[in-house]
Amino acid sequence: xxxxxxKKVVIIGDRDGIPGQAIEACAKxxxxxxxxxxxxxxx
Amino acid sequence: xxxVIKGAGYILVHTPDMVLRNGTTQTTERIVNPDxxxxxxxxSHLRSFEQALSYWxxxxxxxxxxxxxxxxxxxPWHDKVCDVNARNGKFGQIMPQExxxxxxxxxxxxxxxxxxxxxxxxxxxxxxxxxxxxxxIMARINDGVDGAEIARLVSEEHSEGLYxxxxxxxxxxxxxxxxxxxxxxxxxxxxxxxxxSVLALLSAVKNAGIDKNEVEYVIDCAxxxxxxxxxxxxxxxxxxxxxxxxxxxATGSDCRGFCAAPAHAMIEAAALVASGAYQTVVVTxxxxxxxxxxxGKDHVKKGLPILExxxxxxxxxxxRNDGVNPEINLDLLGRHCxxxxxxxxxxxxxxxxxxxxxxxxxxxxxxxxxxxxQNPDITKPAGAGDVPLANYKMxxxxxxxxxxxxxxxxxxxxxxxxLTGWAPTQGHIPSGVPYIGFARExxxxxxxxxxxxxxxxxxxxxxxxxxxDGVSFVIQKNSGEETAAGGVSEEQVxxxxxxxxxxxxxxxxxxxx
Numbered sequence: 001x002x003x004x005x006x007k008k009v010v011i012i013g014d015r016d017g018i019p020g021q022a023i024e025a026c027a028k029x030x031x032x033x034x035x036x037x038x039x040x041x042x043x
Numbered sequence: 044x045x046x047v048i049k050g051a052g053y054i055l056v057h058t059p060d061m062v063l064r065n066g067t068t069q070t071t072e073r074i075v076n077p078d079x080x081x082x083x084x085x086x087s088h089l090r091s092f093e094q095a096l097s098y099w100x101x102x103x104x105x106x107x108x109x110x111x112x113x114x115x116x117x118x119p120w121h122d123k124v125c126d127v128n129a130r131n132g133k134f135g136q137i138m139p140q141e142x143x144x145x146x147x148x149x150x151x152x153x154x155x156x157x158x159x160x161x162x163x164x165x166x167x168x169x170x171x172x173x174x175x176x177x178x179x180i181m182a183r184i185n186d187g188v189d190g191a192e193i194a195r196l197v198s199e200e201h202s203e204g205l206y207x208x209x210x211x212x213x214x215x216x217x218x219x220x221x222x223x224x225x226x227x228x229x230x231x232x233x234x235x236x237x238x239x240s241v242l243a244l245l246s247a248v249k250n251a252g253i254d255k256n257e258v259e260y261v262i263d264c265a266x267x268x269x270x271x272x273x274x275x276x277x278x279x280x281x282x283x284x285x286x287x288x289x290x291x292x293a294t295g296s297d298c299r300g301f302c303a304a305p306a307h308a309m310i311e312a313a314a315l316v317a318s319g320a321y322q323t324v325v326v327t328x329x330x331x332x333x334x335x336x337x338x339g340k341d342h343v344k345k346g347l348p349i350l351e352x353x354x355x356x357x358x359x360x361x362x363r364n365d366g367v368n369p370e371i372n373l374d375l376l377g378r379h380c381x382x383x384x385x386x387x388x389x390x391x392x393x394x395x396x397x398x399x400x401x402x403x404x405x406x407x408x409x410x411x412x413x414x415x416x417q418n419p420d421i422t423k424p425a426g427a428g429d430v431p432l433a434n435y436k437m438x439x440x441x442x443x444x445x446x447x448x449x450x451x452x453x454x455x456x457x458x459x460x461x462l463t464g465w466a467p468t469q470g471h472i473p474s475g476v477p478y479i480g481f482a483r484e485x486x487x488x489x490x491x492x493x494x495x496x497x498x499x500x501x502x503x504x505x506x507x508x509x510x511x512d513g514v515s516f517v518i519q520k521n522s523g524e525e526t527a528a529g530g531v532s533e534e535q536v537x538x539x540x541x542x543x544x545x546x547x548x549x550x551x552x553x554x555x556x
Contacts, residue, residue: 043415
């Protein structure tokens with residue numbers, strides 16, 4: 001397992017970068033507990 | 044029948060006082076941290092109208108400079124003075140705040156906008172001198188009221204103040220005592236959107252060289268909502284703006300989809316014309332007060348001017364194929380579907396490569412891509428990066444993956460097939476459409492064959508879905524006049540007549556012999 005295993009994770013994704021859902025999928029697969037995930041638009 | 048792009052209009056309005064009073068970054072800060080250093084510092088970072096005129100990206104937006112010329116200017120641009128500082132350009136104009144407040148009053152049909160009579164007297168002549176303003180629009184401007192009455196309305200009646208150089212010069216009244224959908228704040232926001240859409244419509248109709256009465260349908264694709272407590276987003280901005288712009292033969296409707304709406308609206312306009320439902324459709328959008336100064340905290344922190352001080356607007360005239368103007372190819376539409384997913388690769392594949400694959404085209408067969416055209420001078424200091432460049436890198440990466448370009452040429456792709464962003468961060472305004480004016484010119488001149496416009500929208504901001512959205516379409520060089528299905532083209536008619544005349548001449552000659 002990676003460095004995220006067993007960790008609680010807060011995710012802020014970027015509409016024009018990596019969206020929250022994609023980071024969430026990666027974090028979960030690395031064993032993290034996602035406590036908040038959102039995608040924001042900065043433009 | 045194909046549809047073509049007959050002309051486009053692009054306008055900006057310099058609204059420094061609305062940055063202070065109406066931008067949500069500032070209104071939020073005033074609530075949560077009213078004594079903040081940011082609010083104290085902010086006024087000294089506002090630009091003058093002259094500074095806004097000589098800002099490179101603004102001159103590109105109205106067509107006095109090209110995207111290529113802008114890309115040759117070293118970034119940052121906020122500390123450079125453009126050698127052109129004209130108020131009017133071939134696509135439209137940059138309007139000062141004073142004239143715009145009068146235009147807002149002209150666009151108000153419910154007697155909600157009140158202007159100080161001295162302010163009206165001081166600036167009415169300037170608006171009347173604007174070649175786009177006709178007698179009908181000017182006749183709607185009243186003489187104004189006493190300044191004391193405006194101060195009373197703001198302090199006692201919940202009216203939204205209109206300021207110029209930090210002085211109260213008018214207000215927008217609420218349109219209902221209880222209904223928050225008709226509050227002074229909402230009415231102000233909507234009247235700004237409507238007035239800037241009117242200015243864009245007038246510019247586009249003039250640039251297309253058509254009569255106002257030729258316009259049969261208008262589609263508004265801004266991001267505001269108008270309605271009351273029983274139908275909060277009832278609409279209709281399109282017809283409201285068409286009325287003031289004098290498009291007497293038009294009806295219309297609103298198309299919404301966050302920043303993707305302009306691309307959706309363009310496809311709808313093209314389809315309406317191609318189907319024969321309407322002959323001339325105009326897609327329009329005014330700007331957004333809420334986004335003024337959106338990244339202001341970062342700009343002030345870094346000692347930059349407030350660059351988000353411009354309300355944007357655009358309009359595009361779509362008509363039946365005239366055999367000359369660039370066509371919208373409805374066979375090459377990209378769309379992000381419900382099942383597409385949100386990974387960047389999936390998004391770009393659905394918008395770019397999926398439609399190209401259906402037509403057997405390569406990524407490099409599109410001469411120029413216009414995705415999100417946000418000005419990097421605004422976004423980079425705020426940590427949002429260069430948005431157009433990020434899009435180009437993703438498209439280029441897909442091209443490498445598909446073996447259509449060499450990996451070593453990855454960074455050449457943005458230069459050859461991309462553009463440097465110049466549009467203000469007004470949400471829907473930078474979304475693909477700022478390039479249509481330039482694209483039309485270059486396709487007409489034969490410099491380009493195909494361009495792709497990509498619109499993307501953050502649907503999740505409405506909290507109805509977690510989905511993202513986007514659509515794309517291709518504009519291409521005109522392939523000639525056409526006739527109804529099953530008919531014959533002008534070329535074929537000429538050929539048939541020539542053949543018949545030759546045969547007739549041959550018969551005559553044979554008889555003479």
